[in-house]
Amino acid sequence: MLLLLLLLILLRLLLLLLLLLRLLPLLLLLLLLLLLLLLLLLLLLLLLLLLPLQLILLLLLLLLLLLLLLLLLLLLLLLLLLLLLLLLLLLLLLPLLLLLLLVCYCSSSCCYGYCYCCYCCCYITIHNNTIQYNCHQILNVHSISSTNTNSYHYHLTCVEHHRP
Incomplete structure (x- = not known):
């Protein structure tokens, strides 16, 4: 030990x-x-x-x-x-x-009336019973045109949307 x-x-x-x-x-x-x-x-x-x-x-x-x-x-x-x-x-x-400084931003939601744009033009295209929405910042477009009975292209007028 x-x-x-x-x-x-x-x-x-x-x-x-x-x-x-x-x-x-x-x-x-x-x-x-x-x-x-x-x-x-x-x-x-x-x-x-x-x-x-x-x-x-x-x-x-x-x-x-x-x-x-x-x-x-x-x-x-x-x-x-x-x-x-x-x-x-x-x-x-x-x-x-x-993004915060942008005053106008157009999207397809502008066609439903709740966008954050100043001016939006909604283009609604109906083709073979499908509806497509496009929204752009072009002013004063008023026309309706169609190529055949199954396809209609509606150019709607521009509307003013204020930012909330």
């Missing part, structure tokens, strides 16, 4: 070692970044000690201007992204807007 417990502890240590070996490149990278940051701080401290005050202020001002330029560039990029999103939204909603 003691041997089994010792074997389990050894196995756990081995797994921990494998995990550390997998994390070793990340730990080395973090250590390297920390060393670089420390070296940069030391260099900055040395620069502050050696350079005159006017040059340090000039460097700080240049750094501030660079940060402001980056902030302005980021703001311009966000504005461009917002403009592109608005353009995409407009392109997606354009068919709906065009």
